Amino acid sequence: MTTTFTRDEVYGRVEEVLIEALGVDADDVRKDATLTTDLGAESIDFLDIVFRLEQTFSIKIPKGELFPDDILNDADNIAGGLMTPKGLAQLKSSLPHADFTDFEKEPSVSKVPELFTVSTIVNYVENKLQAA
Amino acid sequence: MRWIWIDRFTEFVSGSHGTAIKNVTLAEEQLAAHLPGYPVMPPSLVIEGMAQTAGILVGEARGFKENVILAKIRAAQFTDYAVPGDQLRYEARIESIDERAAATAGEVFLNDRSIGNVNLMFSHVNQSAVASGLPAHNFVFTDQFMRLFEAIQRADDSGSTKP
Numbered sequence: 016m017t018t019t020f021t022r023d024e025v026y027g028r029v030e031e032v033l034i035e036a037l038g039v040d041a042d043d044v045r046k047d048a049t050l051t052t053d054l055g056a057e058s059i060d061f062l063d064i065v066f067r068l069e070q071t072f073s074i075k076i077p078k079g080e081l082f083p084d085d086i087l088n089d090a091d092n093i094a095g096g097l098m099t100p101k102g103l104a105q106l107k108s109s110l111p112h113a114d115f116t117d118f119e120k121e122p123s124v125s126k127v128p129e130l131f132t133v134s135t136i137v138n139y140v141e142n143k144l145q146a147a
Numbered sequence: 148m149r150w151i152w153i154d155r156f157t158e159f160v161s162g163s164h165g166t167a168i169k170n171v172t173l174a175e176e177q178l179a180a181h182l183p184g185y186p187v188m189p190p191s192l193v194i195e196g197m198a199q200t201a202g203i204l205v206g207e208a209r210g211f212k213e214n215v216i217l218a219k220i221r222a223a224q225f226t227d228y229a230v231p232g233d234q235l236r237y238e239a240r241i242e243s244i245d246e247r248a249a250a251t252a253g254e255v256f257l258n259d260r261s262i263g264n265v266n267l268m269f270s271h272v273n274q275s276a277v278a279s280g281l282p283a284h285n286f287v288f289t290d291q292f293m294r295l296f297e298a299i300q301r302a303d304d305s306g307s308t309k310p
């Protein structure tokens with residue numbers, strides 16, 4: 016049976032997941048906070064977040080669905096430190112839950128982690144629950 | 148001193164949960180060195196005991212194919228500490244596991260009384276991804292760890308804990 020969550024309920028539970036996974040205060044978990052720069056997430060924390068989200072919402076998150084990592088490993092997707100049009104298209108297609116407004120102005124590879132904000136996670140979970 | 152912080156598995160359910168015990172003795176060096184004159188089991192080594200319990204559980208769940216590396220202490224809290232003569236018991240359970248990593252939840256008991264929790268994350272590192280300078284063979288599940296696993300299998304099969 017799929018449990019129905021409002022967006023506020025999803026947000027509240029995602030906030031709890033991030034507080035526990037990253038050891039941050041509730042005040043730090045703003046909607047636009049980035050997981051890496053603002054909340055200090057390291058690579059293993061992304062897997063921790065995935066596992067906690069799976070348990071919290073009773074969902075299955077396939078490898079690369081929430082945090083696609085293979086796109087940046089393709090040399091055709093990067094040129095001079097920027098995402099190529101092909102790479103950017105792939106990234107946008109893989110991350111429908113992320114906001115690309117600022118990123119598209121200068122699609123620097125080094126700024127990819129900034130796509131992963133608290134809102135990105137909430138959007139992903141909402142989409143996932145609606146599709147279930 | 149050998150880097151092994153559990154004495155014996157008392158329960159092992161593949162892919163699910165396992166329990167190991169550790170008897171704390173005054174002959175152990177860490178009891179003299181941690182707080183000189185006040186022999187207590189360092190909490191960091193209690194965490195290591197849980198990591199070895201849970202790590203073998205995680206490794207076995209995937210056929211000991213990969214090195215299982217402690218990657219993150221998700222939580223560790225204790226309300227008491229062990230002294231010489233005490234027995235620690237580590238109960239570990241796999242919460243999540245896939246080809247990349249595993250998360251475990253664990254409870255620590257002191258002489259059958261719960262004294263805390265240690266929740267961990269492990270990374271799976273297969274041999275092709277091992278960094279240069281590290282051994283080509285599985286360097287986590289060495290003979291001494293495999294003997295622990297084999298002992299509980301033997302106990303389950305024949306009731307004997309002796310090699």
